[in-house]
Amino acid sequence: MGLFSKKKSISVQTIRRLPQYLRVLYDWHGYGRELASSTELAQETQVLPIVIKKDLQAIGAPSKMRAGFKIKGTITAIENFLGWDNLNKAFLVGAGHLGAALLGFSGFKNHGLEIVAAFDTHPERVGNEIHGVHVYHTAQLKSVIEEKKLKIAVLTVPGPAAQGITDTLVACGIKAIWNFAPVKLAVPPDVAVQQEDIASGLAELCAQLKSK
């Protein structure tokens, strides 16, 4: 019954819906609106009102009875919960097609992520810039990570190379890896890994298609 006993664990599903709410709330905030009800958010996001209500309650978003949630305060609550209120310095390993596409995606700055370096082994990529980000040789990982104080790794290397790179990253003290390689990474328990598998989404679509 200590000071931290009330820290409720928030469901993964809730976490995954938060960015969706955030986008709509940014939009409305831009128009000067101050309040939004779960019903209105539901129309925009196609999430059930009650789910939205519970999600926002879970992260302690401020609300006004009968009037809805305070847009500004809810934005702050979500950003704060996700740590998107200040930028984390990130880097990308594997500057192929997908890596280059991610480097060109400007939206990350709204999501707490700033990719400030890229790494690759191909001679024709090393030394160049992609969308304004310098590409170092992978051999320089350790020195650049330390020098630039990088915190988050985005992994877009081919599957067979992923675990090897990961071992290096762990050795460099990296605690967060966003993995786009179709391989489950083995890491120590204090390292966070987020696995993105494009095939999972395609499988869902195909399963839907077969059942309709």
Add this chain to the structure above:
Amino acid sequence: MGLFSKKKSISVQTIRRLPQYLRVLYDWHGYGRELASSTELAQETQVLPIVIKKDLQAIGAPSKMRAGFKIKGTITAIENFLGWDNLNKAFLVGAGHLGAALLGFSGFKNHGLEIVAAFDTHPERVGNEIHGVHVYHTAQLKSVIEEKKLKIAVLTVPGPAAQGITDTLVACGIKAIWNFAPVKLAVPPDVAVQQEDIASGLAELCAQLKSK
């Protein structure tokens, strides 16, 4: 109690794990192995053995008591369940960074998807080829879809354009849309939409990071 009454609905989570099993099974099949136990698959995929057992049972994968699941038969069962045993003709709308990256991803052919056309509105893209795929003007959507008998749409346009394109696709009779734009699409109930939101994954990673 008709002929189709036994059709159990298979969980979304199960569907999302199937491609993961498939990759490992392909690999092992390539080495000539014939049987794999759920325990062995678990080591490779970091999914609990009992989950694997239930997933494979759900899609009717063949097994041998005491020896495990038949690799070849399980591959067939998964491919068949997902409809990945024959290619669906797909097309991509929005040939920007992400679109180009997806066009360059050769793995889709193993996943029942063959992207045979791309569409865009930018003059410098229209008429060119990207990774061997011709880029048509979006105005030609209807005619090319009909001519080439395209079935599945991959949507990689900017958010504000997504719903408009979607309405066109629906009017063209498209029944499956894989949407990478950060917008929930409104479609008739007989159209399957799979939403990919890169921000959801990032949110998960950031939430993990904060709790460690």
Add this chain to the structure above:
DNA sequence: GAGATGTAGATATTTTTATATCCATATGAT
């Protein structure tokens, strides 16, 4: 051949997540 072992199969339980229901209340209309 006898027994130990690791497996799929079946069932039961627990946990998580989604959904429904009711209540108190602030707001707006009359």
Add this chain to the structure above:
DNA sequence: ATCATATGGATATAAAAATATCTACATCTC
């Protein structure tokens, strides 16, 4: 002032998913 109403808040229920437990059995070892 009064009343109807839409809302967040709280609680209860249902559904989905994960996890545990037990059984039967084919294979291997001795």
